[in-house]
Amino acid sequence: MIIAAEISNTATVTPQSPLSIALRVLLPDDAIAFGVPLATLGRWRIGGPADVVVTPPDVATLRGVLAAIAQAGVPHVIVGDGSNLLYDDAGFRGVVVRIGRAFGNFVIDADGIVEAGAGLWVPSFVRKVIAGGMAGATHAIGIPGTLGGLVTMNGGSQRRGIGENVVSADVIARDGTLLRILHADLGYAYRSSTLQASGGTVVSARLRFQPGDRHALRREAIAILAARRAKFPRVRANCGSVFVSDPALYNLIGPPGLAIERAGLKGASVGGAQMSPDHANFIVNNGGARSRDVLELIALARRRVQELTGIAMIAEVRHLAPDGTMRPAHEIADMLAIETTQGTS
Incomplete structure (x- = not known):
């Protein structure tokens, strides 16, 4: 069993909690770990510690795990490869259930x-x-x-x-x-x-x-992959497209990346996060990026594109809060922008 050296003092699920004991009964030793940095579970390489991460080996075990979590009344989140998730810098006070290979x-x-x-x-x-x-x-x-x-x-x-x-x-x-x-x-x-x-x-x-x-x-698939490699960032950590392609925006200017570029934000940075110079609808982690950096870039892009077009872009990325609330990242970004404005007024 893997137990991290340090687990948040505010952890909801500790290695000694009743839920942890129940999970140990259900899961193999190598399928449960405590205090796992969420940065290791997502493609952005961002995020604080999760109380516990479990990787059920089959459907029957997964059903038992979810039933135990429900009985304990503890927050949980289901993840695959975390490719469309922005984990919070403060981590997650609950159980991450990974659907693995x-x-x-x-x-x-x-x-x-x-x-x-x-x-x-x-x-x-x-x-x-x-x-x-x-x-x-x-x-x-x-x-x-x-x-x-x-x-x-x-x-x-x-x-x-x-x-x-x-x-x-x-x-x-x-x-x-x-x-x-x-x-x-x-x-x-x-x-x-x-x-x-x-x-x-x-x-x-x-x-x-x-x-x-x-x-x-097969030829079509090869062509699609070649086109993606030519225009999308491949080296720096990212989650894929940040904003959904809106038909109204598409008809007015084009896809979100082009709208962000027209708004003058291609390559713009906040902290360790950057609107990719390769494709502006990707936010890359240049090293040490925080969730707040990403959220500030999302808020900035939404504001500038809305000023340019009158259209508010919607994020397809989801933000996971420490309490387990999962919301579209632009909603959190907008709240952060309001708080920042109020704090400086």
Whole structure:
């Protein structure tokens, strides 16, 4: 069992707490760790300590873990690779439940329906779909993250979302109940679904794709990856696109990155965070960036683009507060901007 040398004095879950004892019974020794820096779990490399991080090895264990957390009344958050999360500098006073590669199954049934696990790395998922001679997933080939996050967020690129292919999602409710939710009840819209508010945990999804030519699809995937490598930052830590592409903004100027550039903010920095010189809709960590630095850049970009266009950009990145509240990062950024203004007035 891994226990960090220092755990926050304000920790809700300590190694000796009743919930920790229950989790030890449910989990293998190497699947539970205390005082884990969230900076090690997210692609931004930002964030303070989490009380405890658990990585269940299978669905049955995950159900037991979630039931134990619910019974204890302790905050928890579900993460995959943390590619769209901004962890707070103060960390998180609760349980981080990681959906890892153990949830990486992929099968195609006799009816051509794909069933895939939530922990499957999205580029691997897309390659498997292509290898199966199916079209419709190629747009997601370059998206960092796991399938569970993609299904929850209706992720995708080229203004497409994976929700158009989802037949159903197997979800564990907060109390540990396993549910199968059909497409009609998932409420898919652009970069959103009902899963974001339900608090449930996607463990697998069933998806339907159209037949396609493997060779043509592979060529398309290679072209998409080449285009992403040419324009997106690859060396410095980042979470991918920060702002959602809004149709009104797109029609007026173009995508968020171009709007931010037109507002004069490409390359702008706050602390260790910077609007990427490669693509302005990416915020990179140049070393030692804090969550506050990122939030200040988000607030600045929103304000300048709104002054330029009259349109307030929406962040697709989510901010995790120390109490477990998960909100779009622009909402926290706006509150921070108000507090800063009031403090200087």
